[in-house]
Amino acid sequence: MADNGDDPYADEEEEEEDEYAVEGATRDYVVFLIDAGKDMLLQLQTKRGETKTYLEAVMESITEDLKTRIISRDTDEVGICFINTREKNNSLSSEGVYTFKELSKLSASFIKDTSSLCENFDSVIGSNDGSNYGARENPLYSGLWVAQGMLGKSATKNLGKRILLFTNNDDPFENADPVTKADMRRTTIQRAKDSQDLGISIELYPMSRPGEEFNLNIFYKDMITMEDDELSNFMVGAEKRFEELKARMRKKLFQKRVVRKITFTIANGTSIGLGTYAMVRPATTGKYEWLDSTTNKPVKSERALICTDTGAIVTESTKRFTHYNSKRVLMTREELAEVKKITDVQVRLLGFKSIACLKDYHNLRPATFLYPSEEAIKGSTCLFIALHRSLIRQKKFALAFHGNSTSPHLVALVPQEEIVNEYGQVQPPGMHMIYLPYAEDIRQPEKINLSKGGVEIAAKEHIDKAMALIKKLHLREFTVYDIQNPALQRHYSNLQALGLQEDTVEDVEDCTLPDEEGMKRPSIVAVVQAFKDTVYGADHDQEEAAAEAERAKGSVTAQKRKAAAEVATKESEKYNWRQLALDGELKKLTVVELKYYLAGKKLPLSGKKEILIERILNDLGM
Amino acid sequence: QESLVFVLDVSPSMHPYLHHVSKATAAVLERKLFNHKNDEVGLVLFGMEETDNDLRREVGEAYEGIVSEPITLVDGELVTKLRALPRGCYAGDYVDAIVVATDMIFKKYGDGKKGNKRICLITDAQSPIKEPMEGMSMMEQVEKIAEKMEDHGVKFDAAILRMNEEKRESGSESTEILENLASRTHGEVTTVESPLCLFGALKPRTVTPTTLYRGDMEMTPGARIKVWVYKKAAQERVPSLKVYSDKAPQSDALATHVVKMDTDYKSSDDPTVSIPKAQRAKGYYYGQQLIPVTPDMELSLKFTADKGVKLLGFTEAANIPRHYYMKEPNLFVPEPGNRKASLAISALARALKQTNMVALVRCVWRQGQRNVVMGVLTPNLSFEDGIADSFYFNIVPFAEDIREFGFASFDDRPASQLPSKQQEEATDLLVQMLDLSPSDSVESLQPEKTSNPVLQRFYHFLYLKSLNPDALVPQLDETLKKVIEPDFSSEHIEKLQGLCSQFTLKTKNSTKFWKDRIEAAAKDDDAEAKPDVDTSGSGLSFDSFATRQVEEVGSLNPVQDFQTLLARRDSDEWVGKAIQGMKKIIIDLLDSSYKGNTYDKALTCLAALRSGCVMQEESKEFNDFFRVLADKCQGKRLSDFWDAVIQRKLTLISKGEVSDSDVTEEAALAFLTSRTVKEEPTTAEEAEEIDEMDALLGEAV
Helix, strand or coil: CCCCCCCCCCHHHHCCCCCCCCCCEEEEEEEEECCCCCCCCEEEEEECCCCCHHHHHHHHHHHHHHHHHHHHHCCEEEEEEECECCCCCCCCCCCCCEEEEEEEECHHHHHHEEEEEEEHHHHHCCCCCCCCCCCCCHHHHHHHHHHHHCCCCCCCCEEEEEEEEECCCCCCCCCCHHHHHHHHHHHHHHHHHHHHHHCCCCCCCCCCCCCCCCCCCCHHHHCCCHHHCCCCCHHHHHHHHHHHHHHHCCCCCCCCCCCEEEEEEEEEEEEEEEECCCCEEECCCCEEEEEEECCEEECEEEEEEEEEECCCEECCEEEEEEEEEEEEEEEEEHHHHHHCCCCCCCCEEEEEHHHCCCCCCCCCCEEEEECCCCCCCEHHHHHHHHHHHHHHHEEEEEEEEEECCCCCCEEEEEECCCCCCCCEEEEECCEEEEEECCCHCCCCCHHHHHHHCCCCCCCHHHHHHHHHHHHHHHHCCCCHHHHCHHHHHHHHHHHHHCCCCCCCCCCCCCCCCCCHHCCCCCCHHHHHHHHHHHHHCCCCCHHHHHHHHHHCCCCCHHHHHHHHHHHHHHHHCCCCCCHHHHHHHHHHHHHHHHHHHHHHCCCCCCHHHHHHHHHHHHHCCC | CCCEEEEEEEEEHHHHHHHHHHHHHHHHHHHHHHHHCCEEEEEEEEEECCCHHHHHHHHHHCCCCCEEEEEEECCHHHHHHHHCCCCCCCCCCCCHHHHHHHHHHHHHHHHCCEEEEEEEEEECCCCCCCCCCCCCCHHHHHHHHHHHHHCCCEEEECCCECCCHHHHHHHHHHHHCCCHHHHHHCCEEEEEECHHHHHCCCCCCCCCCCCCCCCEEEEEEEEEEEEEECECCCCCCCCCCCCEEECCCCCCCCCEEEEEEEEEECCCCCCCCCCCCCHHHEEEEECCCEEEEEEEHHHHHHCCCCCCEEEEEEHHHHHHCCCCCCCCCEEEEECCCHEEEEHHHHHHHHHHHHHHHHEEEEEEEECCCCCCCEEEEEEECCCCCCCEEEEEEECCCHHHEECCCCCHHHHCCHHHHHHEEEEEHHHHHHHHHEECCCCCCCCCCCHCCCCCCCHHHHHHHHHHHHCCCCCCCCCCCCCCCCHCCCCCHHHHHHHHHHHHCCCCCCCCCCCHHHHHHHHHHHHHHHHHHHHHHHHHCCCCCCCCCCHHHCCCCCCCCHHHHHHHHHCCCCCCCCHHHHHHHHHHHEEEEEHCCCCCCCCCHHCCCHHHHHHHHCCCHHHHHHHHHHHHHHHCCCCCCCHHHHHHHHHHCCCCCCCCCCCCCCCHHHHHHHHHHHHHHCCCCCCCCHHHHHHHHHHHHHHCC
């Protein structure tokens, strides 16, 4: 990178988003508002057969959410607040509201405190048993107000504010003073509306108490505005979301942003503006800093360029050199940049090709996604869409030259159609820019067989058996979203264990491994056997076993070597080497005799007699 | 080390192309001079008027019109010779020329197969070949040559020029002969339809492929196929040159001029103490906290996997879209010489092709590797004798690697942005008109035949520099320009313009590029100079200038405008307007700065803004802005501006100055110092952004 540091466009990275680019919040402020009323201390039977209180179940889910959030969305801020508590702790000094964690960024201690809260919940916070404060208090109302206060007033772009409310009590004013009950209901609903008007979304995570369904109609359907058709599905949805809290993947989420705005030149004088997006990029374990392991404080790295001839420190070096044509050739950085910059045009259309021309090996690095932008050139979208449609109709891709200043390449612009399902957009409309290799880059390893022979082309019977095998091992509905990177997940769980000082590292399932149990099913085994018998012959396993045994014995030369070593060891035993060495008698032995010792000890046999003797003395430790 | 003999046809029918041949062959040597300076090169020209070759001298007859240059270490002289190829006057016989070249190789290197030896023929195959010696058919003679080449391990490559469409059909007998020779010796025959293809067709060197993996591909625990895995494509980059040090005196002939990078890790407590490697641990971010991971811990905790390739199953090709391919592709070939493996792969590959399915595999190339890759196998069926069916392998992303961004559906776009029927017809026509693959057998700009123009130019420049240290960067070769610009006929251009005129495209006035900004700044300067001229030239007095009704903070005299606005009493909106306007000016100035040319002005504005805010008791307005500015500058491109701010001791407005400020005096002072000590506040996001840049620039990944 040192050679292309002065790209004048390098600052153009962070451009305003296109007005039509759909976008969600990239950062969340979340307050967990948890009902700690006495119903939450009821026992709950989990799917795995354990018994715990509702509160414990909620806290476990939240802890899981935090563990995921700290990795995937580390700029989020989280607060935790309980309502219907015995103790109070909040900015409004309201009864029955306990702010356990103010809104803040996550840290290991935050998570640890949260996960261990249940152990001493009763002593610190406690549940309201109905005697702590009067029936005129409205902790739900106060809780919403406190949560809203925590989330703050400022409306920032790309910031999502959410209150997640956990309760198993569908009638929060059940025991309220009958005189004020209606009023409480009204003010609470109003409070929730006000919050929503401020851009705060309130999400309800209702749980049904044993033996009764959580009834949204009593109160909550009015608090969280809901359409009737939503209502019927809501409970199912809520349960699913509750599960999701725990099961979400640890994955670093990225803010959607234009990597670069480029112009695509279709003909002289006709260009359109495009935004480029990185939709697929290898995820890494993330940045690290060097620490002094004795103090765990960051160390400062200091780099110096040192002239090897004089030992002087080189502060600036604008020249590069190499040996060429038996001379030393110097080049300045500017010259290098000039050589590499072969065009001013960013992306230039060269023509169109049938999609079949794009071979599976025409690839170098992850593709870049292109979507039109009206920002620089008005009318870009229209031309882009027209071209997009024409390409799809004619099953073509556009060939273009991407005149990037460091690594210019031929690129294929492949149209992608939008796919939408009931959950939303699965695949956006646009084009993928695929980087094509040059002639220099493409190799022909296929030719390896030319010299070794043994090439067979399958006949119909073989292909049929292979088809049967493919049918049996068919992964329907396969999607790469199902496969997580085991190395990365392992890294995250290590960090978590170290960060939270957990005793054990959470096991990470390696979902890249094939389903070996499934493959043992008789129907599959039969198909595999049929394929093997047809392609390899019925005696294949025996032949392999025999070949394996042969290999174990070693090749002919290996066997010879082994025999020679045995002879040497035997011969070597006839001498008292230590005595000979002490007496300085080794010199008198022949080279052949000396080699008995060396061969017996598997030491190198090369070199003159003196070297052999020295080697023997070394080995004897003398 | 490779030895290469160019066998070049200089017969009259080749004359129109000889300068292309010159350039392309010289380019090969220009590369060899850099990477493979121990390679040896010889030259055989045929179709010449004179005759000068060893065989002729020995036999005393035949081998007419063939001139050979002995095989020598590659050097600049040979490049010069190639650049000035003589024009022959007879139709030459390439078979004879090949015999001469083969003989040269035998004589130079003796018997045996050792070493990489290659003959590269460039001809248009238009000249008639002489009848072979009596009692032998042409094919028999070729067979004999092939046998000899095989015995000596000589590879035969040929580039057959077919640039003239009329002659494209002729010379098919020659093609057959040459292909026969090439396939016997594992070489390649390339048909060259354009000068550009010639560059691509000439390989600077034959790369001996090395395997990435040899072992089993496990379909189920009981069924394995022996495979070898190779790279199918690997990007050849512009080589990185060494940093040059001019510290050594010019007179020192032995000076190496090498610079070495020295990285020292210093304790943050005591900068004089170096921390040795063993004492360093990596600190990974967990939330806001750094988690130290020592190398030992890393070793014991890190994921490891056992070597092997395992099949997960098969799925529809559509489930793995093309843009999922992450890296350079590989090739899975059956273990060479293993008939069973070859048959098994062939059966699977053909079955996949017929069903339009792909195989998913999990790969660990080496024992104990710290990660695994998931990939997709797609069939690569062989159309050539002796070449086995194989699989292309491409790495596919994990769930973590995919970012789900939403984009507005095209249908949701306003009607003005949707193409009309005529416009779609226009692009339909455009796509048809610029068709680069009009039929199955014709394809222009094929990656396989297109050479990297940057590499060509880089090596050519090196060569020129080796002759003359003051050489200028050469223009990109005319032939190679076709890679970066389309080659349209005037008729095409006219049509193209017609099609494009269907669309209204309007470039917005934007100052988003630096050059635009500099121009804009230059205009500003002009404008700034003007009032002076005007005051003297027109009757405009300086007083009228000052008392003119200022409505906003302009870029001309921002400080003055700002103060004037603050002083206006006719409405209380002016204060707010003045502050907002000033903020915008400061940001604009910084954004448009080029090598710090606007810093002084920005600094003056900032100081004016601060004192204005103190006067108007608008501490919050200033402090918020100042914090944003700090974030914008520190550790970034504008960090030198921030240094100037600190030097001027400009900081937050404190309680002492304005009572409603929420900042104590200590905090205000600390704001400057604390921020500067802070290690480069690069957030993960920024790192990501840089990564993205790298990725886009093609350096990383």
